[in-house]
Every structure is written in structure tokens, then in C-alpha cells.
Amino acid sequence: MSLNIMVVDDSAVMRSMILRTLEMSDVDLGQVYQAANGQEALELLADNWVDLALVDINMPVMNGEELIEQIRSRPEIADLPVIVVSTEGSQTRIERLHAKGAEFIHKPFTPEMIGEIVQKVLEASHE
Amino acid sequence: MSETYNDQLATAAAEAFSMLGFMFPMGEPDATLKIDGADVVSATVAFAGPISGAVDLRVSAELLPMLAANMSGSDEPPPEDQQTDALGEMLNVICGNVLPMLDDPASVYDVGAPTCCKDAPDHAGQKVVGATSLPLDAGVVELALFVNEAADVG
Numbered sequence: 001m002s003l004n005i006m007v008v009d010d011s012a013v014m015r016s017m018i019l020r021t022l023e024m025s026d027v028d029l030g031q032v033y034q035a036a037n038g039q040e041a042l043e044l045l046a047d048n049w050v051d052l053a054l055v056d057i058n059m060p061v062m063n064g065e066e067l068i069e070q071i072r073s074r075p076e077i078a079d080l081p082v083i084v085v086s087t088e089g090s091q092t093r094i095e096r097l098h099a100k101g102a103e104f105i106h107k108p109f110t111p112e113m114i115g116e117i118v119q120k121v122l123e124a125s126h127e
Numbered sequence: 128m129s130e131t132y133n134d135q136l137a138t139a140a141a142e143a144f145s146m147l148g149f150m151f152p153m154g155e156p157d158a159t160l161k162i163d164g165a166d167v168v169s170a171t172v173a174f175a176g177p178i179s180g181a182v183d184l185r186v187s188a189e190l191l192p193m194l195a196a197n198m199s200g201s202d203e204p205p206p207e208d209q210q211t212d213a214l215g216e217m218l219n220v221i222c223g224n225v226l227p228m229l230d231d232p233a234s235v236y237d238v239g240a241p242t243c244c245k246d247a248p249d250h251a252g253q254k255v256v257g258a259t260s261l262p263l264d265a266g267v268v269e270l271a272l273f274v275n276e277a278a279d280v281g
Contacts, residue, residue, distance in 0.1 A: 013213045016199040017147060058219075058238055087223020090235045107220045108146035 002030035003122075004049055008041040008067065009056040009085070014107075018054055018085060018114075025115030038062025042070055045077050052121065055102070057086040057093075065093075068100045081125045083117055085109070131228075132257025133158065136270045139224035140184075140261050143217055149197040150190075150263040160260035162187045162267045170211075170218045171248035176236035178229050180253055180274035182222040186214065190266045215241035225272060229280065256280055 005022065007015045015034050022029060033048060035041035037059040044050070053071070057064035064084060072078050082102040088094060094104050105117050137156035144150045166188035173181045186194070192204035195213035199205055205213075218241045226236050242248075250273045257272035274280050 011212050011216045011219075013195060013198045013205075013209055014216050016201075020200045058240075060240075087220050087238070089223055089227035089232065091233045092235050107223065108143050110146060 002028045003051040004031040004033070005029055006033040006035065006041060006044060006048075006050045006053045008035045008038065008053060008059070008064065010036050010059040011056075012036075014056070021109065021111050021114050022054075022118070024111035025118070027115060027118050038064065038067030038070065041067055045071070045080070050077075050080060052118065053080055053082045054085050055082055057084060057088050057097075065097065065100070068097070068102055072100060079125070081121045083121055085114075132225075132272050133259045135225050135228045136182075136221070136257050136272055137259045137261055139221045140259075140268060140270055142224065143220040144261070144263055144268070147198055147220060148194050148213075148217060150194065150265045152261055153264050154262045156259045156261050158259050160262055160267050160269075162260075162269060164189070168211075168214065168243060168245065169248055170214045170241050170243045172215070172218050172222050172241040173239040174222060174226060174236050175239075176226070177231070177234045178274050178278050178280060180256075180272065180278065181248070181250060182218060182225060183248055183250075183269075183271045183273070184214065184218045184221065185269040187266050190263075190268070193265050211243040214243055221270065229274075252276055254278075 007018050009015045033044045039062045055064040084097050084102050084104045087107045103121050141152050169185045171181050171183045191210045195205045195210040198213045253273040254276050256274050260267050260269045
């Protein structure tokens with residue numbers, strides 16, 4: 001079953017990279033949405049069905065952590081699976097993201113790494 | 128300068144360039160290596176936390192379009208704004224992988240937006256604690272780690 005994916009990162013190059021890596025990891029992509037910050041992401045989510053969001057942390061306007069809080073506070077999208085794709089190295093921050101129900105993948109990443117975590121997140125969301 | 132920070136810069140850069148930029152090391156890191164040619168682009172990113180400072184990345188102007196094309200999967204060199212985006216993103220990744228090694232891995236850092244320029248960035252009030260050059264198949268890249276003068280590192 002194909003997945004509608006949203007990639008949220010202020011770098012257009014990184015968004016392309018993530019999408020290309022997802023294709024290389026054999027994830028069956030349906031509709032693909034892109035947003036440059038958390039605010040744009042929320043606007044996209046208001047109008048479109050998304051199965052999985054890949055989110056950067058450091059972004060202008062609304063950062064990734066604030067976006068996740070907003071997602072979890074809205075009943076219609078509260079259960080959206082979220083994977084944070086970030087250079088964040090602080091264990092403190094990573095644990096905070098896990099507590100908000102997000103998985104984490106560290107940049108740089110390989111197609112295998114991103115494929116594994118996507119599978120893990122989707123299996124968990126179907127339980 | 129600390130050999131440890133030199134090594135950490137080199138390791139972070141080698142991983143980032145190979146995994147994201149598809150540019151691979153062609154030898155050992157060596158701080159004496161310099162970028163060929165006069166046309167060099169610099170990028171710097173500041174970080175703030177228990178230790179504050181910046182990381183700089185310098186590449187040849189020739190390498191930049193190749194890096195951007197590799198990262199975005201494009202056959203043609205992307206426009207200039209995407210080239211600087213690619214360089215900034217590469218620097219973000221390198222910085223993010225160096226910071227946990229500065230002190231406690233649990234420490235929280237705020238990393239600014241990277242900026243690119245032709246001239247060397249200004250690091251007044253900072254000291255260099257790590258510097259290295261990495262010979263890649265696409266050319267040499269130079270890296271430096273700066274911390275505030277008062278920081279008890281290096």
C-alpha cells in the first residue's frame with residue numbers, strides 16, 4: 001500500500017535527498033508533500049491526508065519540536081507517525097522527542113537506515 | 128589545538144560527505160593540505176550551549192555545484208541558491224556530529240543557520256581548537272572548530 005509522505009525541512013536540497021533516499025529504500029511512495037517549516041506543514045496537514053511525516057528540528061518560523069507538539073494536540077492528526085531526521089546529538093533532546101511519540105534518525109543516513117526506521121514506525125502505528 | 132578535535136572534525140566530515148554528498152576520502156586527513164585555486168567558498172555555523180563557538184567549512188567553488196547535484200540527485204548543476212543550501216546543510220551535519228564530543232553528550236546546544244561567503248568568516252573573540260583538511264575525490268575540504276576564548280577547552 002502506498003504511503004502519503006510529508007517531508008519538513010528548511011533545506012530544499014535536504015528534502016530532495018530524503019525523498020530520493022526513501023525511493024532507494026523501496027518505500028512505496030504515494031503523494032509526497034514538502035514543507036519548509038512547521039507552519040507550512042500544519043497548513044498542508046489541514047488539507048491533505050498524510051501517513052507519515054519526516055521532520056527536521058532546526059527550522060525558522062516553527063521548529064520541528066513545536067510542530068510535533070501541535071500535531072499531538074490536534075485530535076484529527078494526533079496519531080500521525082513522525083520520524084525526526086536531524087543532526088541533533090543531545091541525548092536530552094532526543095529523549096524529549098521520543099516522549100512526544102517521535103522516532104529519530106540521525107543525519108547522515110543511508111537508504112537502509114531510513115527504510116528500517118520507516119518500517120518500524122509503520123508497524124508500531126498499526127498495532 | 129587538540130588532535131582529538133582534529134580527528135572528530137575529520138571523521139564527521141568524511142561521514143557526511145560520503146553518505147550525503149557521495150564524495151569519498153582519497154587519503155588521510157592532513158591539516159597542511161590546502162584547497163587548489165583561489166576561488167574558495169566558506170561556510171560557518173555558530174553554536175551555543177555549555178560551550179559556544181562555530182564550525183567553518185571551506186571548499187573550492189568548483190566542488191560546490193558537484194556537491195549540490197549529488198545531494199539533490201540532479202544531473203545538472205543546481206542554481207546557486209541550492210549550491211549554498213547544500214554547503215550549509217553539509218556543514219550543519221558536520222557540526223551536529225562534532226558537538227556531542229565537545230563535552231557531555233547529554234548537553235543541549237542551539238545551532239544557528241549556516242551562512243556562506245567568499246571571505247573568511249570573522250571569529251573575533253574565539254580561538255581555534257581543531258582544524259583539518261580532508262582530501263576527497265572531488266577536491267580538498269578544510270574544516271575548523273572555534274570556541275569562545277574563555278571556554279575551557281583546547
